[in-house]
Amino acid sequence: KAGVTQTPRYLIKTRGQQVTLSCSPISGHRSVSWYQQTPGQGLQFLFEYFSETQRNKGNFPGRFSGRQFSNSRSEMNVSTLELGDSALYLCASSKPGLASTDTQYFGPGTRLTVL
Amino acid sequence: GQQVMQIPQYQHVQEGEDFTTYCNSSTTLSNIQWYKQRPGGHPVFLIQLVKSGEVKKQKRLTFQFGEAKKNSSLHITATQTTDVGTYFCAGLISSGSARQLTFGSGTQLTVLP
Numbered sequence: 570k571a572g573v574t575q576t577p578r579y580l581i582k583t584r585g586q587q588v589t590l591s592c593s594p595i596s597g598h599r600s601v602s603w604y605q606q607t608p609g610q611g612l613q614f615l616f617e618y619f620s621e622t623q624r625n626k627g628n629f630p631g632r633f634s635g636r637q638f639s640n641s642r643s644e645m646n647v648s649t650l651e652l653g654d655s656a657l658y659l660c661a662s663s664k665p666g667l668a669s670t671d672t673q674y675f676g677p678g679t680r681l682t683v684l
Numbered sequence: 685g686q687q688v689m690q691i692p693q694y695q696h697v698q699e700g701e702d703f704t705t706y707c708n709s710s711t712t713l714s715n716i717q718w719y720k721q722r723p724g725g726h727p728v729f730l731i732q733l734v735k736s737g738e739v740k741k742q743k744r745l746t747f748q749f750g751e752a753k754k755n756s757s758l759h760i761t762a763t764q765t766t767d768v769g770t771y772f773c774a775g776l777i778s779s780g781s782a783r784q785l786t787f788g789s790g791t792q793l794t795v796l797p
Binding site for chain 1: 717719725726727728729732772774776782783784785786787788789790
C-alpha cells in the first residue's frame with residue numbers, strides 16, 4: 570500500500586505571496602491532518618479534515634486554510650506569506666472510526682521557505 | 685488549552701547508556717501514542733497505549749502509560765547510534781464526539797559513539 574504523498578517537496582516563496590500544498594492520503598484513509606513543524610515550536614496542529622469537512626482546527630490565523638476533496642486528497646493554502654511561515658508542513662492520514670485510535674501516518678512533508 | 689508536556693527537550697547520551705523521555709497531560713487521555721522522527725525525516729508511529737498502567741516493550745524500548753492515564757514514558761535500554769532522532773508523544777483527548785490528538789514538543793536524542 571502506498572504511503573502518504575505530499576507535493577511539492579520543496580518550495581521557495583516571497584513575502585506576500587500565497588502557496589498551495591497538496592496531500593494524498595493512504596488509500597482508504599478518510600482523515601487528513603496538517604501540521605506545521607519548526608525548530609522552535611515543534612509539531613503544531615493546523616487542522617483536520619474528514620469526509621470533506623473540517624473537523625478540528627488548531628490555533629492558527631485565518632491565512633491558513635484547507636480543504637478536502639471527495640477522494641480524500643487534501644490541499645492546504647497559506648495566503649499573504651510571512652517570514653515566520655517558513656517551516657516543514659506535514660500531512661498525516663488516519664483511519665478514524667469507533668475502534669480507531671487516530672494513529673497518524675505522516676507524509677515526507679513540504680519544506681516551505683519564505684524570503 | 686489542553687497541552688501535553690514532554691521533557692527533556694534534549695538528551696545527549698553515550699552509546700550504551702539508557703534514555704528516558706516523559707510526557708504529562710493536564711487532561712485524562714484516551715490513549716497515548718509515540719512517534720520517532722529521524723533527522724531529515726518525518727514522524728513514524730511506534731506504538732500506542734490505551735489501558736491504565738499499560739506497559740509495552742519493543743526490543744530495547746519500554747513504553748508505560750500511567751495509572752491515571754495522564755502521563756507516559758519511553759525508556760530505551762543500552763542506546764545505539766540508530767536510536768538517534770526526536771521522540772514525540774501524542775495524547776488523544778476525547779470529549780463527547782470530539783477527538784483531538786495533541787503532540788508533545790519532543791525529545792531530541794543524540795547518541796555519542
